Amino acid sequence: MANITFIEASGQSTTLNLPDGWSLMQGATANGVEGIIGECGGSCACATCHCYVDDFLASVLPAPAQGELDMLDNVTAERRPNSRLACQIKASAALEGGVVTLPECQE
Amino acid sequence: MTAAASTPGVVIVGAGQAGLQTAEALRSGGFEGPITLLGDEPHGPYHRPPLSKAWLAGEMDAAQLVMRAPEMLAKKGIELRTDAAVQAIDRAHKTVQLADGSRLPYSGLVLATGATPRALPLPGADAAGVLPLRSRADASAIAERMAGCVEKNLPVVVIGGGFIGLEVAATARKKGARVTVLEAAPRLLGRVLAPVLSDWYAELHRSHGVELVFGAQIAAIDTDANGVRGVKLADGQVLPAGLVVVGIGVSANDALALQAGLACDRGIVVDACGRTSDPHIVAAGDCTARRLPDGTLLRLESVQNATEQGKSAAAALLGQDRPFTATPWFWSDQYDRKLQMAGLSTGADRWAVRGDMAAGTGFSVYHFKDGRLIAVDSVNAAKDHLQARKLLDAGVSPSTEQAADGGVDLGSLLSR
Numbered sequence: 001m002a003n004i005t006f007i008e009a010s011g012q013s014t015t016l017n018l019p020d021g022w023s024l025m026q027g028a029t030a031n032g033v034e035g036i037i038g039e040c041g042g043s044c045a046c047a048t049c050h051c052y053v054d055d056f057l058a059s060v061l062p063a064p065a066q067g068e069l070d071m072l073d074n075v076t077a078e079r080r081p082n083s084r085l086a087c088q089i090k091a092s093a094a095l096e097g098g099v100v101t102l103p104e105c106q107e
Numbered sequence: 108m109t110a111a112a113s114t115p116g117v118v119i120v121g122a123g124q125a126g127l128q129t130a131e132a133l134r135s136g137g138f139e140g141p142i143t144l145l146g147d148e149p150h151g152p153y154h155r156p157p158l159s160k161a162w163l164a165g166e167m168d169a170a171q172l173v174m175r176a177p178e179m180l181a182k183k184g185i186e187l188r189t190d191a192a193v194q195a196i197d198r199a200h201k202t203v204q205l206a207d208g209s210r211l212p213y214s215g216l217v218l219a220t221g222a223t224p225r226a227l228p229l230p231g232a233d234a235a236g237v238l239p240l241r242s243r244a245d246a247s248a249i250a251e252r253m254a255g256c257v258e259k260n261l262p263v264v265v266i267g268g269g270f271i272g273l274e275v276a277a278t279a280r281k282k283g284a285r286v287t288v289l290e291a292a293p294r295l296l297g298r299v300l301a302p303v304l305s306d307w308y309a310e311l312h313r314s315h316g317v318e319l320v321f322g323a324q325i326a327a328i329d330t331d332a333n334g335v336r337g338v339k340l341a342d343g344q345v346l347p348a349g350l351v352v353v354g355i356g357v358s359a360n361d362a363l364a365l366q367a368g369l370a371c372d373r374g375i376v377v378d379a380c381g382r383t384s385d386p387h388i389v390a391a392g393d394c395t396a397r398r399l400p401d402g403t404l405l406r407l408e409s410v411q412n413a414t415e416q417g418k419s420a421a422a423a424l425l426g427q428d429r430p431f432t433a434t435p436w437f438w439s440d441q442y443d444r445k446l447q448m449a450g451l452s453t454g455a456d457r458w459a460v461r462g463d464m465a466a467g468t469g470f471s472v473y474h475f476k477d478g479r480l481i482a483v484d485s486v487n488a489a490k491d492h493l494q495a496r497k498l499l500d501a502g503v504s505p506s507t508e509q510a511a512d513g514g515v516d517l518g519s520l521l522s523r
Contacts, residue, residue, distance in 0.1 A: 041156040
């Protein structure tokens with residue numbers, strides 16, 4: 001389990017308690033967080049779950065795989081050093097308290 | 108009674124990806140009337156792509172498949188009704204009739220009825236353990252039977268070497284089942300992939316222990332009291348099987364539309380904006396056949412098609428034109444290989460390969476027709492794929508030599 005806070009582009013903030021193994025994309029879309037689309041259902045195929053992770057998450061998350069990096073090259077909003085795809089981040093206790101900020105657009 | 112409750116709103120038949128997308132796009136487009144999302148399954152909208160992969164492998168729980176928690180739909184004012192099959196559309200009175208006999212009025216109707224797997228037209232095909240893969244229930248039934256096969260060391264036979272069949276085969280191997288794929292054609296994914304990539308996929312599956320039979324002619328499903336026992340080929344040979352997965356394509360669910368007198372041609376005929384032949388009815392997703400500028404009809408079965416047509420259909424109901432003209436794209440995950448396809452390869456006459464197919468790294472196959480790029484299939488090469496979508500959207504074509512030369516930056520063609 002991990003409490004993860006999603007901050008939408010509008011400033012709206014939602015904290016979700018995500019079971020282990022859930023991706024941040026699954027948690028956000030199932031719970032109506034605006035700004036994450038996740039069109040492909042989490043297959044790292046559509047780049048519509050772009051998010052910016054906070055310094056804490058950046059320090060504990062494994063580095064993105066090549067496929068994720070390639071998709072990140074093509075996100076619609078500005079790509080930053082802390083850009084990740086939410087479908088590739090799986091919840092676990094290690095992520096407790098993490099904060100992700102969502103871009104203004106996904107497509 | 109509030110105004111909203113007394114005014115008929117938009118009724119959406121089908122609570123899959125296209126239906127949900129249409130509902131949400133109506134809301135984000137400013138529609139304030141009632142929206143009723145009718146699904147004929149026991150659950151609300153869920154992700155289908157994992158059904159042949161992570162879900163089938165038992166790596167996901169049911170909640171992870173859910174696209175929107177029910178309270179989220181309620182919050183958006185989208186009324187979801189499950190187990191609510193629609194039996195008929197009465198266009199004159201603008202109502203739909205549900206299976207329970209009740210009628211629901213509409214001001215606008217969305218048909219997002221999906222598609223149905225083609226059944227095997229053979230004796231024994233209705234036996235227990237002969238299963239299609241479309242719904243969550245289908246996938247769960249396959250998973251259960253597959254577990255039994257692994258336990259008893261019974262083979263899984265997949266009929267059809269298309270995407271569904273091959274994804275199931277890959278998952279079955281992952282779970283430790285013996286797997287045979289029967290394909291009627293001489294190669295895998297023959298209508299989609301270049302021959303060189305078909306061969307590559309055949310080798311990928313063989314290297315993972317899948318037995319492939321090409322030119323397979325099936326005579327019947329061999330059964331006993333427990334259901335399927337094997338697959339009988341035309342030459343008399345019987346392949347033992349504890350599970351047969353049938354992946355031989357789908358038919359668009361256009362029966363309701365046909366019955367209501369809407370124009371249909373192996374799918375509900377829509378224009379680029381999702382409009383049917385009735386101004387109050389739009390359609391989106393797998394159930395449609397989209398009229399292209401050259402007059403031909405295009406049927407696509409994909410997530411992108413469902414979401415894009417859903418957005419178009421919602422806009423059309425709001426009186427706006429939002430044509431879906433983007434390059435079609437698809438993907439398929441088999442083993443640790445992600446195939447991403449952009450464009451439609453039908454009619455390709457030349458191919459170019461970029462990258463080393465034998466190296467185990469990413470590569471792409473570029474399809475050309477009359478010297479123009481029409482489609483690109485990328486394996487573990489998301490960069491190529493995304494660039495291909497841009498090239499195809501822009502109508503920019505490299506030469507076959509440029510496509511095959513990894514030293515040429517194809518992206519530079521776009522900025523010219």
